[in-house]
Amino acid sequence: MRVVCASANPVKVREIEDLLVGVVELLPRPAHVPDVVEDADTLLGNARLKARALVAATGLPAVADDTGLEVDALGGAPGVRTARFAGDDASYADNRRHLLDALREVPGAARTARFRTVVVLASPDGHEIVAEGECRGTIAESERGDRGFGYDAVFVPGDGDGRTFAEMTIADKHAMSHRGRAFRHLADLLAAAR
């Protein structure tokens, strides 16, 4: 099955390609498709908005995901506002700095957090497949590592060896990451539906 990928972030697209290899053929998002306003109140709602906009623009099946970082000491923030935590036009460097600032007084044991990814594969006939993945961990005291993207340099997964996601190879990260789990669930659902 040929599926258009909603992400315009090449690192994210590469990750998704790795995770869905052999299950779908991923097509890049056409340059003429505008961004959608991600104003739903849940990750599922935002992933659906992105996937459906792309189906409408291309007439092909499309896959989109939305990821939230939920920090316990911040009452679950930034959550659905993860990509714009430091403001609507903030970069991820701004967002990471904003997060470390917000947690400056919070000791190590209380820096627990969780990444959650929801992925929607939408079809032109209106059907869709939804999958979800979580990864628990803690927020590091400072940035470490230069791989990945987003909050990877400040997130230490609980199933790992103390490295941040940005200090891991993509394969190590995929094995335990929220996005890895969500896309593996999606691949399982696709395989079962054949």
Place this chain on the structure above:
Amino acid sequence: MRVVCASANPVKVREIEDLLVGVVELLPRPAHVPDVVEDADTLLGNARLKARALVAATGLPAVADDTGLEVDALGGAPGVRTARFAGDDASYADNRRHLLDALREVPGAARTARFRTVVVLASPDGHEIVAEGECRGTIAESERGDRGFGYDAVFVPGDGDGRTFAEMTIADKHAMSHRGRAFRHLADLLAAAR
């Protein structure tokens, strides 16, 4: 559309009937259908297990939801273990007591929490519709109110007036609850798919 409801809890079934009135005709779960083991690692996974088991047993579309309570001071627990927080055979009275005990030393402002419901409507042809709803709030210092079920007597929604869910009428609770939001999203998706 006639849809079998996975819940065996009559209060929950009544709530879902109220929320989907005019959209689907809800059928009670047949007595001969056994419980499924809810061992998925996400709310979506558990809701899907319940909905698909019921489709397999009845040959009809089925709706199932799974709800998690995520308490920030407990690192997001009980989460996917919400129904068995005090043990595998615990009652909800046990679970509420266990929660209040765990938060005994936690002051009011740090008692933030969130309910999240994921609902899956699965069809015999393998298609499904997924919806999600959240409700942020705080955990009360003690139980208040005798309506509802589950953790309603200890959860104070942030959009309300300080009452717990168990002190509200069903209509007031539905207006802001995680389950109300999830099933309204489902009703919107069903209406849009017609």
